[in-house]
Amino acid sequence: xxxxxxxxxxxxxxxxxxxxxxxxxxxxxxxxxxxxxxxxxxxxxxxxxxxxxxxxxxxxxxxxxxxxxxxxxxxxxxxxxxxxxxxxxxxxxxxxxxxxxxxxxxxxxxxxxxxxxxxxxxxxxxxxxxxxxxxxxxxxxxxxxxxxxxxxxxxxxxxxxxxxxxxxxxxxxxxxxxxxxxxxxxxxxxxxxxxxxxxxxxxxxxxxxxxxxxxxxxxxxxxxxxxxxxxxxxxxxxxxxxxxxxxxxxxxxxxxxxxxxxxxxxxxxxxxxxxxxxxxxxxxxxxxxxxxxxxxxxxxxxxxxxxxxxxxxxxxxxxxxxxxxxxxxxxxxxxxxxxxxxxxxxxxxxxxxxxxxxxxxxxxxxxxxxxxxxxxxxxxxxxxxxxxxxxxxxxxxxxxxxxxxxxxxxxxxxxxxxxxxxxxxxxxxxxxxxxxxxxxxxxxxxxxxxxxxxxxxxxxxxxxxxxxxxxxxxxxxxxxxxxxxxxxxxxx
Numbered sequence: 001x002x003x004x005x006x007x008x009x010x011x012x013x014x015x016x017x018x019x020x021x022x023x024x025x026x027x028x029x030x031x032x033x034x035x036x037x038x039x040x041x042x043x044x045x046x047x048x049x050x051x052x053x054x055x056x057x058x059x060x061x062x063x064x065x066x067x068x069x070x071x072x073x074x075x076x077x078x079x080x081x082x083x084x085x086x087x088x089x090x091x092x093x094x095x096x097x098x099x100x101x102x103x104x105x106x107x108x109x110x111x112x113x114x115x116x117x118x119x120x121x122x123x124x125x126x127x128x129x130x131x132x133x134x135x136x137x138x139x140x141x142x143x144x145x146x147x148x149x150x151x152x153x154x155x156x157x158x159x160x161x162x163x164x165x166x167x168x169x170x171x172x173x174x175x176x177x178x179x180x181x182x183x184x185x186x187x188x189x190x191x192x193x194x195x196x197x198x199x200x201x202x203x204x205x206x207x208x209x210x211x212x213x214x215x216x217x218x219x220x221x222x223x224x225x226x227x228x229x230x231x232x233x234x235x236x237x238x239x240x241x242x243x244x245x246x247x248x249x250x251x252x253x254x255x256x257x258x259x260x261x262x263x264x265x266x267x268x269x270x271x272x273x274x275x276x277x278x279x280x281x282x283x284x285x286x287x288x289x290x291x292x293x294x295x296x297x298x299x300x301x302x303x304x305x306x307x308x309x310x311x312x313x314x315x316x317x318x319x320x321x322x323x324x325x326x327x328x329x330x331x332x333x334x335x336x337x338x339x340x341x342x343x344x345x346x347x348x349x350x351x352x353x354x355x356x357x358x359x360x361x362x363x364x365x366x367x368x369x370x371x372x373x374x375x376x377x378x379x380x381x382x383x384x385x386x387x388x389x390x391x392x393x394x395x396x397x398x399x400x401x402x403x404x405x406x407x408x409x410x411x412x413x414x415x416x417x418x419x420x421x422x423x424x425x426x427x428x429x430x431x432x433x434x435x436x437x438x439x440x441x442x443x444x445x446x447x448x449x450x451x452x453x454x455x456x457x458x459x460x461x462x463x464x465x466x467x468x469x470x471x472x473x474x475x476x477x478x479x480x481x482x483x484x485x486x487x488x489x490x491x492x
Contacts, residue, residue: 001055003189006312008062010182013320015069015174024171029068034324037061054316054325061324069171075164076171086156086190090197097201101208102215113213113278115226115240115264120282123206124243127290130202134297154183157190185314192305199298206290210283222275225264233262247284253277317424319360322394334361334394337368338429339383341414342375343401345472349433352472353399356429359480361394368393376410379417388421397427398465402452403435406459415463428460428467436471 001009019025037060044056070077104119158179163172216222226236237258248255254277316325322334336357338345345353350369357365373382388396398418400411418426432449439445453469460467471477 001058001312001314003186003309003312005055005059005062006185006314007182008066009058009314010185011175011178012058012062012065014178014181015065015171017320018174018177019170021170024069024073024168025065029065033061033064033068036064054321058316058321058324073167073171075166076175079164079175082159084156085159086193086197089156090193090200093197093201094204097204098208098211101205101210102212104205104209113222113224113275113282115224115236115261115278116228116231117282120209120286121243123209124285124289127202127206127294131293150183150187153187153190153194154179156194157183157186185312189305189308189312192301192308196298196301196305199294199301203291203294203298206286206294210286210291213279213283217276217279222279224275224278226261227265233265234258237261244281244285246288247281250288251280251284253280253284315424317391317394319395322361322365334364335366335368335392336361337370337390337393337396338399339370339386339396339418340372340399341411342404343372343399343431345369345372345399349431349472352433352470352475355475356470356472356480359475365394373414379414383417383421388418389423393424395427396422396424397429399429399431400456400467401434402430402432402456402469403438406456408459412459412463415460415465419464426465428465430456430467430469431472432469433471433473437473 016025016030022030037057040060041053041057045053066080070080101123104123163175167175228236231239237256240256240261247253256277316322319334325334334357336353338353350367353369354367357367370386373379396418398415400406404411406412415426415428430453432453435449435452439448457467468480469478470480
C-alpha cells in the first residue's frame with residue numbers, strides 16, 4: 001500500500017470509528033461502499049488472475065466514502081484538498097540556504113581572501129560535526145524519530161492543526177483523530193523527507209559561499225593573506241595543510257609551502273597576487289567536505305523515503321481492518337487471544353468471549369483462550385509457553401475481573417510484561433459480570449460501578465493498556481462493532 005492510499009484509509013478509519021451513531025455515514029452508506037469496493041476488488045483480482053486484495057478493497061472503499069462525504073460537506077472537501085507543507089519546505093530550504101551562504105561569505109573585506117576565513121571555516125567545521133553526530137546517532141539505539149521534534153514532524157506530515165468550521169461533531173472528531181493517527185504513522189517518513197531537505201539546504205549553503213567567492217573574484221582583485229594573535233606561520237601552515245589535503249589530493253591545484261604562508265601574513269603588505277589559488281582551494285574543500293557528502297546524504301534519505309512511501313507500513317492486522325477483510329474475504333479467520341488473570345472462565349463466559357471476538361473481528365473470528373494466570377505469579381512463568389509474537393493472532397487481550405481491585409505489583413506487573421513482549425500491543429477486557437451479579441440489587445450500585453470502572457481505566461492507562469468494559473454474561477450490553485473495537489496499547 002502506498003502512502004497516498006494509506007492516508008485515505010487512515011482517514012476513513014478515523015471517521016468511521018468516530019461516527020459511532022452513524023450520523024454522517026449511515027449504515028446504507030457503509031454497506032454500499034463495502035459492496036461496490038468488493039466488486040471492484042474482485043474484478044481487479046479476476047483481471048490479474050489472483051485472489052481478492054485487501055489493499056484494493058480498502059483503496060476503493062476509502063475513495064467512495066471520502067467522495068460521498070466531500071459531496072455532502074463542502075468544508076470536508078476543502079480539508080481533503082489541503083496541500084502538505086513538505087513540498088514547499090523541500091524547495092524553500094535549499095533556496096534560502098543558497099542565499100544565506102552567498103550573503104555570509106560577503107561579510108568582511110570584499111577585496112581580500114583570508115586564509116583563516118571564519119565563515120568558511122565555520123561551514124566546514126559545522127558539517128564535520130554533523131557527520132560525526134549522524135554516525136553516533138546511527139550507532140546508539142533510540143525510540144525517537146531523529147533530531148527533529150515531534151511537533152515539527154506533525155506539522156510537516158498533516159499541516160496545520162486547525163479544522164474547517166461548520167463540520168458535524170462526529171466528522172470533526174474523526175478528523176482530529178486522523179491528525180493524531182497520521183502524524184504518528186508518518187513520523188518516520190516525514191523525518192526522512194525533512195532530513196533530505198536539510199541536507200540539500202546545507203549543500204546549497206556551501207554552494208552559495210562558493211558562488212559568492214567566484215562572483216566577487218570576477219569584479220575584484222583579491223589580496224590573499226592571514227593574521228592571528230595566537231598562531232604563528234608554522235601552526236597556520238599545519239592547519240591549512242590538513243584542511244586542504246582532500247582538495248589537493250583530488251584536484252590538480254597548486255599547493256603551498258611554509259614560506260608562502262609566512263609571506264602572506266597581513267602584518268606585512270598584503271600580496272595582490274595569488275588570491276585565485278586560495279579561492280580554488282577553499283571552493284574545492286567545500287565541494288569535497290560539504291556539498292558532495294550532503295548530496296549523498298540527501299539521496300540516501302530520498303531513496304529511503306521513496307521506498308517507505310511506496311510500501312507504507314500500515315498494520316492491517318488491527319481489528320478494524322480484520323473485520324473489513326472478513327467482509328471482503330481477503331484473509332482467513334482472525335484470532336482473538338484472551339489471557340485471563342486470576343479469572344475463572346466458565347462455559348457461559350466462554351460463549352461471551354466468543355461473541356466479543358465475533359463483534360470485533362467478524363463472524364469467522366476464532367477465540368484462543370489461554371489458562372488463567374494465577375494471582376501473584378511471575379508473568380514470565382505463567383506465560384512461558386505463550387508465543388506473544390505470533391503473527392496469526394490479531395488481538396491479544398488481557399481479561400481482568402472488574403470486581404477485583406487493581407494492584408500495581410500484581411495486575412500492573414502483568415500488564416507491563418505483556419505490553420513489552422507483544423509486538424502488536426494488547427487490549428484489556430474488564431468483565432463486570434461477577435460484580436453485577438453480586439451487587440446489582442444493592443442501593444447505589446450504579447455509582448460504585450462507575451467509580452470502579454473509572455479506577456480500572458485510570459490504572460490501565462497508566463500502564464499504557466487502554467481498557468474496554470464487557471459483560472461476558474450479556475455481551476450485547478456493550479456492543480463492540482467496527483466503529484468501537486478494542487483499544488490497543490502501543491507496543492514499545
